[in-house]
Amino acid sequence: MRRWKRLESLVVYTPNERERIRNALLAAAHADKRVTGAALTGSAARGAEDEWSDIDLAFGIGDSALLRETLEDWTNRMYREHGALHHVDVVLGATIYRVFLLPGTLQVDLAFSPASEFGALGPSFRLLFGAAVQRPHLPPPTAAQLIGLGWLHALHARSCIQRGRRWQAEYMISGVRDHALALGSLRHGLPAVYGRGMDQLPPDVTSPFEGALVRSLDTDELRRAFAVAIDGLRSEIRHADPVLAARLDGPLTELAKAATL
Numbered sequence: 001m002r003r004w005k006r007l008e009s010l011v012v013y014t015p016n017e018r019e020r021i022r023n024a025l026l027a028a029a030h031a032d033k034r035v036t037g038a039a040l041t042g043s044a045a046r047g048a049e050d051e052w053s054d055i056d057l058a059f060g061i062g063d064s065a066l067l068r069e070t071l072e073d074w075t076n077r078m079y080r081e082h083g084a085l086h087h088v089d090v091v092l093g094a095t096i097y098r099v100f101l102l103p104g105t106l107q108v109d110l111a112f113s114p115a116s117e118f119g120a121l122g123p124s125f126r127l128l129f130g131a132a133v134q135r136p137h138l139p140p141p142t143a144a145q146l147i148g149l150g151w152l153h154a155l156h157a158r159s160c161i162q163r164g165r166r167w168q169a170e171y172m173i174s175g176v177r178d179h180a181l182a183l184g185s186l187r188h189g190l191p192a193v194y195g196r197g198m199d200q201l202p203p204d205v206t207s208p209f210e211g212a213l214v215r216s217l218d219t220d221e222l223r224r225a226f227a228v229a230i231d232g233l234r235s236e237i238r239h240a241d242p243v244l245a246a247r248l249d250g251p252l253t254e255l256a257k258a259a260t261l
Contacts, residue, residue: 013104015051021082021108022055026128028077029059034070036062036115037130045126054107060118060130064094071096071112078108093117140192143183143240150179150233151248157226158255166217173222176229177212181205183236208232230256 029038042056043049061067078084078100090097095113102108119125119135153175160169182192184205190197198206212229215221234252238245 013102013106017104018053018055018106021102021106022057024081025055025057025108025110028074029057030129032070034061034063034066035130036060037118037132038128039118039120039132040126040128041111041124042109043124045124054109056109056111056124058111058113058118058125060113060115060132062115064114064116067094067096067112067114071098074098074110074112078102078110082108084108140186141182143186144244146179146183146186146192147237147240147244147248150176150183150237151252153179154226154230154233154252154255157229158258161219161222161226162258164219166219166222169222169226170214170217173212173214173226173229176226176233177209180229180233180236181209183233183240187236187239208235227256 026038029035037060039045039058040056041058043053044056059070061070075084075087075098078087082100083103084100085103087098087100090099094117095111097109097111100108100110115131116133117135118131119133121135121138123137125132153172157169157172157176160166160172178195181195181198181201184201185192185197188197188201188205190200208228209232212225212232214225230252234245234249237248
């Protein structure tokens, strides 16, 4: 019988259950002649796994012509043997990341790459068996990219507020805030993607952004949160690129003002 633990009304997986499934998957990889290498990825590869971590594994496939066949066979295994409820794909180059949702809310990420592209793209990669190739690590976003995405979301936030598109306005305001916090993460040498570094930022960086959280879809509230998000973005741009900040400060200020009219 599977062992689950109960958190309030939600049934969730246990670390022991997660380990059992991971070991079963690795045993299947050893037995699959098409798999030429396997690696632990994600938080477990960094030694940062906790009770809420998911399963992240990467596989190299010796014959690239068999990658799709291997992927489908493993997908059938996930549904048949581990009760998968659904899956979704993320594609990066020739690598397919198939992400499964299992009962108990366990997430299992399985990456399938041709052997010629099976290797670390970052520090979260620990080879378990087989061979891996040397690959350049994916670079973090640049400050210029984050700044551009920040003002782009700000433009759309202003337009959405003025057009009465309240849900889209909330989405865009959150984008301004999140890209500004990503700039802060980059400044402090923290991960700047998927919000991974935000909780490690010092309070003097994050506290000003608390006011950028949209508390309701009331137009006045959207305008208020937008103004706070703009102030935070302007501050982070000044840290990242003072020369560019001098060019953008006026337009960003006017955006916030225009949204209140």
